[in-house]
Amino acid sequence: MAGLADHDVAQEIWLASPGAVLVRHDLRELAQGIVRRWVDGELTVLELAHGCVSCTLRLDLLPLLESLGGRVVVHLDPALEPEAVCFALREVDVRVDAVVSVVDRATWLADATGEDDMADRGLAAADGDDRTVAQVVVGQAEFADALVLVGDDPDPVLDAVLDRLNPRAPRRDRRGLDAAALLAAVPADARRGRFDDGFGALLRGQPPLEPAHGVAVVHFTARRPFHPVRLHDALDVLLDGVVRTRGRVWLVSQPETALWLESAGGGLNVGNLGHWLAAVDDWSDEPAERRLAAAAHWDPEFGDRAQELVVITGSASPDEIAAVLRDALVTDEELALADELEFADPFAEWRDESNRNDEMEEL
Incomplete structure (x- = not known):
């Protein structure tokens, strides 16, 4: 579960997954070596020798997922990109059923075409994190197997972008979200965490090539x-x-x-x-x-x-x-x-x- 928008979609996916464990991380103090982690609501404060994302994944998230076994819903900190997390998961015996990202209609397009750094938003994963907000939000939406849209007003320009960025991912509105139906709508041949080595097809999912709404x-x-x-x-x-x-x-x-x-x-x-x-x-x-x-x-x-x-x-x-x-x-x-x-x-x-x-x- 990924996205800069802070909504309770992960909670709904967890509720729609009987027997699953909900895991969430807060990396706002990662630069100081502090990570807060919740497992089904129980808080643990971790102190890492090196405040970096790779250490958080290697020293905490990966062994935690292996130890939990069964189904787990992972609510990623906004600083984490699902592609990098799934790349790390290759080291452990964990299968990804689906990656779900949240897209905020009110802010996503401006974020996706802007120049703000993650640090400008207080979202940098660590000192030296020079990623832009655009790189993160676009990567989160592009790598997802399903998308949840929040915000009141449908935006045909945003829809046209998502049609071309990730054409096969089912999209649902946050209002009245049926999380179980959303997960069931994920295509059988969806990515499901698989990492692209760069030599595969670039027009993944056969996006529409004709222009629409200026896109x-x-x-x-x-x-x-x-x-x-x-x-x-x-x-x-x-x-x-x-x-x-x-x-x-x-x-x-x-x-x-x-x-x-x-x-x-x-x-x-x-x-x-x-x-x-x-x-x-x-x-x-x-x-x-x-x-x-x-x-x-x-x-x-x-x-x-x-x-x-x-x-x-x-x-x-x-x-x-x-x-x-x-x-x-x-x-x-x-x-x-x-x-x-x-x-x-x-x-x-x-x-x-x-x-x-x-x-x-x-x-």
């Missing part, structure tokens, strides 16, 4: 690399009037490395996904799904290397975004001389230091 989807693909400097200069187009960007990036300066680019509102991250299959000889350790997808779209010259970005726009122009990204690709001459030219690369640090899985572990 549009840009699906940018190309079979040639980006020029690193021009792409770096182009990133501003993804930070103004854009709700979400996700996708794989191929740089001419890093022919062996697949980069992951992700933005929400005014926040942007770049991570290292690892190697393109075209850059290695042995595929035996690669997931079967990735091998099949690569083989199905194999290019005789570039292999599985390709650009693919999905951008959900709010007020930004889809045509401008596509044009700016297209202009950031290398020219025919640059591509022909790629092995001879030295490209300045603002993204070099991500090739050497950043890994998308490591970022999940740090949260």
Whole structure:
């Protein structure tokens, strides 16, 4: 159960889950090493040697879930993102039945397109937490298997965004919520906590591609690399009037490395996904799904290397975004001389230091 909106939805889900235990954490004093945890209403104050989210998960939540057994409803602190929690759960014998997030109609769109840091709201998970509110609320809604909307007035723009951000998640209004029916409506093939390695389908759930209420989807693909400097200069187009960007990036300066680019509102991250299959000889350790997808779209010259970005726009122009990204690709001459030219690369640090899985572990 996730979301910045503070409502009693977790309580209703718990009541709709006979025999389940309700667990809730309060991380407002995490920077001081203090975590408050309730299990079925019984408070325990924990003092951790290191005030960080990963320590809270590793030292408390994971062993607690294993010890409880049976069904548990976990009400996540607003500072926690369900994707990072589910990534951590891979270490224990726990199955996720559903992730439910709350979306506040009155604030969600402004939060999702804004530039406020979590620290600006007093919601930072620890010192040095530089996540934006947009990154958190968009991630919470995107990773959910079901969504509960609170607030009085339906918003067609918000509905259009959610249709494209998470098209398969059933949505219900908080008023008159039937929690059992909501959980029953979660599709059988829903994510249910499964972590995306970055090489899967980006148009998950087949979102509508036609514009609605000013909201549009840009699906940018190309079979040639980006020029690193021009792409770096182009990133501003993804930070103004854009709700979400996700996708794989191929740089001419890093022919062996697949980069992951992700933005929400005014926040942007770049991570290292690892190697393109075209850059290695042995595929035996690669997931079967990735091998099949690569083989199905194999290019005789570039292999599985390709650009693919999905951008959900709010007020930004889809045509401008596509044009700016297209202009950031290398020219025919640059591509022909790629092995001879030295490209300045603002993204070099991500090739050497950043890994998308490591970022999940740090949260």
